[in-house]
Amino acid sequence: MGERLTVDNPPSAEGPWRERGPVTGPKDAACGFEVTENFERFNQSNDIYTRGQWDARIRSEKVLNWFRGMFRTGLGARNAEGYSVRDFALRNAGWMGANLTIQRSLHLGRTDGFLDYIRPYSEPNPEKDPVESPAAMSEEVKRVARLFGADDVGITQYDPRWHYTASFSPKTLEEKPYAIPDGLPNVIVVVTAMHYEAVQSYPSATAGVAVGHGYSRDCELVQAIATYLLNLGYRAVATVNDTSLAIPYAIQAGLGEYGRNGLLITKDFGPRVRIGRIHTDVPLAHDQPIRFGVREFCDTTCRRCASECPPKAISFGKPTEEVPGRSLIKGVRKWQVDPEKCFKFWVNQSTECGVCMRVCPYNKDTSRWASRTWYRLWRRMAASPLKRFALWLDVKLGYGKRVKPREYWRKFSST
Ligand code: SF4
Ligand code: SF4
Numbered sequence: 389m390g391e392r393l394t395v396d397n398p399p400s401a402e403g404p405w406r407e408r409g410p411v412t413g414p415k416d417a418a419c420g421f422e423v424t425e426n427f428e429r430f431n432q433s434n435d436i437y438t439r440g441q442w443d444a445r446i447r448s449e450k451v452l453n454w455f456r457g458m459f460r461t462g463l464g465a466r467n468a469e470g471y472s473v474r475d476f477a478l479r480n481a482g483w484m485g486a487n488l489t490i491q492r493s494l495h496l497g498r499t500d501g502f503l504d505y506i507r508p509y510s511e512p513n514p515e516k517d518p519v520e521s522p523a524a525m526s527e528e529v530k531r532v533a534r535l536f537g538a539d540d541v542g543i544t545q546y547d548p549r550w551h552y553t554a555s556f557s558p559k560t561l562e563e564k565p566y567a568i569p570d571g572l573p574n575v576i577v578v579v580t581a582m583h584y585e586a587v588q589s590y591p592s593a594t595a596g597v598a599v600g601h602g603y604s605r606d607c608e609l610v611q612a613i614a615t616y617l618l619n620l621g622y623r624a625v626a627t628v629n630d631t632s633l634a635i636p637y638a639i640q641a642g643l644g645e646y647g648r649n650g651l652l653i654t655k656d657f658g659p660r661v662r663i664g665r666i667h668t669d670v671p672l673a674h675d676q677p678i679r680f681g682v683r684e685f686c687d688t689t690c691r692r693c694a695s696e697c698p699p700k701a702i703s704f705g706k707p708t709e710e711v712p713g714r715s716l717i718k719g720v721r722k723w724q725v726d727p728e729k730c731f732k733f734w735v736n737q738s739t740e741c742g743v744c745m746r747v748c749p750y751n752k753d754t755s756r757w758a759s760r761t762w763y764r765l766w767r768r769m770a771a772s773p774l775k776r777f778a779l780w781l782d783v784k785l786g787y788g789k790r791v792k793p794r795e796y797w798r799k800f801s802s803t
Contacts, residue, residue: 485604
């Protein structure tokens with residue numbers, strides 16, 4: 389640490405994971421995780437977005453403009469449907485809440501919520517409010533989370549395997565010590581659903597409003613829950629994309645399964661979610677992982693995300709522990725998505741992509757009674773011997789088809 393990262397001075401490979409936790413944890417079988425003896429904790433500097441800043445094989449003026457486009461009006465806009473100034477304006481407006489969180493600590497060399505945990509606004513109340521029981525407190529926390537906009541909540545235990553070995557400073561382009569405080573045994577995991585209609589218009593900048601607004605809601609939500617717990621006298625650290633891997637935690641907390649597209653597939657919103665976590669020492673009861681047929685459906689029946697991915701970054705094959713490049717965690721047997729191919733496509737679009745989220749049959753509109761009922765029926769079919777029929781029907785009924793951005797604008801302007 390303390391030296392600028394380059395291709396010739398890459399992030400450190402070794403982490404202190406052996407001292408901090410076992411390779412295989414007690415919940416792994418229920419989660420469907422296959423963690424092997426080759427497991428290594430992940431270094432944040434190897435994340436494809438951080439590599440876009442220090443790694444000459446990824447970094448370019450185009451990549452830097454991709455990052456700048458989030459803040460600079462008009463950057464990336466062109467004369468193409470879904471990529472006009474208005475489309476980028478809508479996307480960037482969606483990010484505003486998340487940007488407030490990021491901007492708060494930039495002068496300290498931090499990127500709260502994305503590279504660094506979100507600094508709490510206060511110390512815990514010195515007078516601890518007593519907790520009746522971990523189970524009762526879990527119920528209370530879940531009610532509070534829903535009040536502030538969580539679409540689902542699960543609770544699990546701290547698992548060192550999913551935490552980074554080191555963090556990254558975009559200011560100095562150096563590794564910096566991993567810094568989340570110790571002694572926080574419980575993790576509250578929250579998911580927020582992204583706008584269904586906007587996601588239907590991927591690939592486009594228009595669809596980006598779903599991601600930006602998802603992060604904005606997530607940032608507000610995790611900070612509200614952390615603030616509630618701090619006021620009760622407990623320690624609570626809010627995190628979004630920083631400090632740890634979100635998907636394994638969400639699976640351990642019973643919020644969904646892992647899909648071929650490399651995303652968390654939740655029961656009610658499929659892959660169309662953002663994930664936040666709050667690390668805390670308030671006594672809480674833990675949830676159990678759930679299985680509702682995703683692994684089997686992806687494995688034996690569906691390849692839709694792999695076929696539709698524009699740069700073919702998603703595997704058609706079986707789960708493997710072989711990883712394409714340094715931006716994937718080592719020693720976990722799973723479907724691998726090539727982050728380099730994926731990110732290159734994003735940069736060429738000047739915005740992110742979510743085609744694999746749009747086409748996934750588990751991505752359905754569950755906001756209305758009729759569509760929710762149909763989805764639940766379909767989900768049962770997909771978990772039964774009628775898997776092939778379920779997939780055929782899904783395609784036949786037109787689910788997952790792209791909605792043109794101008795159609796999205798028309799719908800959204802008439803509501
Ligand atoms: S986000 Fe787009 S490019 Fe990346 S894996 Fe999904 S479909 Fe492919
Ligand atoms: S599109 Fe199909 S294969 Fe891909 S994650 Fe969704 S269900 Fe699995």
